[in-house]
Amino acid sequence: MRTTAVPATPRYVAGRVGQALLALFGVVTIVFFALRLSGDPARLLVPDGAKASDVARVRERLGLSDSLWHQYATFLGHAVRGDLGYSYVQNRPATDLLAERIPYTANLAVAALVLSLLFGVTVGVITALRRGRWQERVLMPIVLAGQSMPAFWTGLLLVLLFSVGLRWLPSTGYDGPLSLVLPSVTLASLSAAAIARVTRGAVLEQLSQDYVRTARAKGAGTWRLVTRHLARNAAIPVLTVGALELANLLGGAVVTEVIFAWPGLGQLTVQSVAARDFPVVQAIVVLASAVYVVVNLGTDLLYGVIDRRVAGAVQGGLS
C-alpha cells in the first residue's frame, strides 16, 4: 500500500544530509571572509571621540588583529563544538541571542504561512475553475495588490485602520495572540499572491488532463473533483512554493518585524550586520542555511508521500 512507497531510504537521506553540510560549510566560509572585508566592528563600538589606540585595543580584544586564517581556524574549531562565539555588542553567546528570537520568528512564520496557504490556495483554485468569470476578475486584482504593496506600506495601513482608527488590535510588540494578526496578515499578503498564482497554474494544467474529463463524465461534482482528484496532482508546485516561502519566513521578515517591533531574527540580522557583530551574523547564517536545507529536504521527502511517481524516480535515481 501507500506506506511502502515512502522514499526515505537511509542512503538517500544520508546523501542529502551530506550535501547539506557541505553547502552549510561553503556558505559559512564565504560569509566569514566577506564580513571581514566590509567594515570594522571596533570603529562602531568605540565612542565618537575615541582615539586610534582605543580602536586598536577593541580590535585586539575581539581577536580581530590576528591573521584572517588564524581567526578562521579558531572559528571553525569552536563551531564544530557548537560554540559560535560571543556577540561583540551584547557580550553574550550568539546562540543565546538567537534562541531568544526563534520563538517570535517561528510564530510569525507559521501564522503567515497558514494564512497565505488558506487564502492563496482558495483563490488559486477558484480563479482556475472560474477562469474568465467575475470571480477571477475580482480576486486576482486583490491578490496582485497585496503582492505589489511593500510590507512597510501594507503594515502601516493596517495599523492605522485597526490600531489607531478602530483600536481593535495592538499596533506593535507582542501582547498575546491578537498581536499576531496584523504582522501575519502583512506577511501573508506578500506570499499569498505567489501561492495563488502557482495554484491557479497547476490546477489549470490539471483541468485539461484526461482523468478530469473522465471524472466529470462520471458525474463528480466540483468539490469532489477538487478534493479528490485535483488536490493531489496540483499539490507539488504549491508545496514547492510554500516550502520556499516558509524557509524565507523562518529566516526572519526584516521589514515586517521592524514595522511591528517584532523581536524576531530579521531585526537581529539587520542590527548585527549594521554593527558588524560577526559572531551573531555567522550564527544567523548557520541557522538560516540549516533551515533552508531542512525545509528543502522535508519537501523532497513529502513529494514522495504525495505522489509516488516522484518517490520511484528518487529511489531509482539513487540506487
Add this chain to the structure above:
Amino acid sequence: MNPARRLDLIDRPSHRDPSMMRTLLAVTAVAACLAATACGIRPATEGRDRGTLVIDTTNYPTTLDPGKQYDADTYSVYRNVFDQLLRRNPRTGATVPWIATSWRQSDPTTWTFAIRPGMTFSDGSPVTAADAAFSINRILDKKYASQQFANFSMISKATAQGSTLTVRTTVPSPTLLSYLTTLSVVPQKYVSQVGDEKFAAKPIGSGPYTVVSASAGTEVHLRANPHWWGPTPQVRDAVFRAVPNVASRVVDLQSRKADLAVNLTPDAADQVKRDPKLAVLSTPTERIAYLAFNTIKGGAANDPRVRRAIAAAIDYPALIKNLQRGYAKPVNSLVTPLAFGYDKRLPVNTHDPALARRLIAEAGAKGATVVMATSPSFNPQIVQAIQADLGTVGLKVQIRGTDQATYLKKVQDPGHDWGAVRFGRWSCSCLDTDGVVYPLFHTGEIWSSYHSATFDNLVERARQVTDRGKRAALYDSVFQLLAHDLPGVGLFQDYAIYGANARVRWTPDAQESFYLDTMKVRRR
C-alpha cells in the same frame, strides 16, 4: 501511478474519505505547531500595572551593565537603575552633587570626592567610596573591555579611603567632572561575586528604579525602588519597548499603546501635533550638525577658499525651517552655546551665494566636482539639500553613500582618501569644546583630515589647563583659527524631539538625560 487504478479508486464508493482525513491531520499539526511556538513567548503586558508608563525607544539596550556601553538607548534605561557619581543641573548644565556630595582638586592631577552617607543598593548593601572606585577601575581594566574606556582614559587610578574617593589623572584634566556625570556606580561585592555576565542579566543598583524583568530584544520593565534615598518618584512602573521604526512609534502614541516616544523626526513631530491628546516635547541639545572637510586629500576642498565658499553657499535658514521644521537653532561655530569655550562674539553662519561664487571663481574651482561621503545614518534630505545649494554656486557634488561601517572605515582611514566633504552630527555628552574640536581636527585623530601645528598646540594646552579663564582664552584662539582655516562648519544646533501623551508632565534637558524620577503623569 497507474491511471487505471486511479479511475478504479474514483469509482469505488467510500465512507471514509482519506484525503479529508489527511487534511484534518494537517490542520491539527499546524495548530499544534502554532500553539507550541506561542508557548515560547510571554505576552508583554503580563503582570503590568494599569498605571505603567510605556516608553517607545529606538533600540533595545545593548546591555544593562552601566560600565560597558554608552549609547542613548542603553543609558536611558540603566541610568534610572544606577546613581551617577555626579549629575548636571538640567537647566544650567552645571555639575551638581549626586553620589558625591562635594569635591575638590587637591593638586592638579588629584581630585577627592566625599561620598553621600546612608545610601544603599537595592539589595540593602551600603554604597561606599570603594564601590565608586571599583566602578571607575573596572572601566579602566583592559580585560573588562568597556566601550566607555576612551571617556575615562585620562584617569590613572581611583582609590577609596573611608568615605572619600580619590581620582588621579595622568595630566591635569578639565573635563574629568564632565565625564564623571556619566559614571554609574555599581556594587563591588555583588559584581565580583556573580561576574560581569550575570550582573548584566540581573543588575543591582542604588538608583530610583529596579529592574523587574528584561525580555531580550523586546522590553525592560522598571519599578520604583522603595529604598532609594531621593524623593519617591511619581511613576511607579515604567516599560521601555524597542520600536525601531519612527512611524511605528508615532502610531503607538496615536493608538495609546505608548505614553512617550523618543527620537522623533521633525516630520513625525508634526504628525503627533495633529492629535489633541498628544504633545511634542523638545529641547535644544549639545548635538551639532556639521560639515567636515578633507583638507588633505579633498581635491578642490584642499583650498580654504573653496571651503569658505561651501560654507557661504549653504542656505542655513532653509535647512532649519524646511527640513528641521524649526527643531534646530542657527550656530556660529562647531559647538553650541551649551559647551564650555563657546564664543558668543562670533557671527552666526550666513547664506551668501554671491560671496560663494566669488570665492569659487577666485580659487578657479568653477565646475569642480566635490565628493560627499555619507551613510544611511545621516539624513539624506539634508545631504541632498546641501548638494543642491552647492550646485547653485557652481560646484558639482557627487554623493557617495555606503553603510555606516564602510563609511567609518573609509573616513577614519589614515590615508584620508574618502572624498572632500561629509555631513555629520556630533555630541560629546561633555558640554565642552574639547570633546568636539579635539577628536574632529587634531592631527592623527581618527576623524581628522586637517593638519595645523598651531591648532594642535592650542587644543593640547587647553585640554591640560584646569583654570577656566585660561582655557576660555585658548578656545577663543582656537575658534579664530578654525574660522580662518575652516576644516569644518556648523550647520545648526540639533533638538531632541519626544512625543508624549498629554498626561505626561516632563521637561527634557539638553543632555538628553532620561530620568524617570523627573517625570509625572496626570491621573485621568
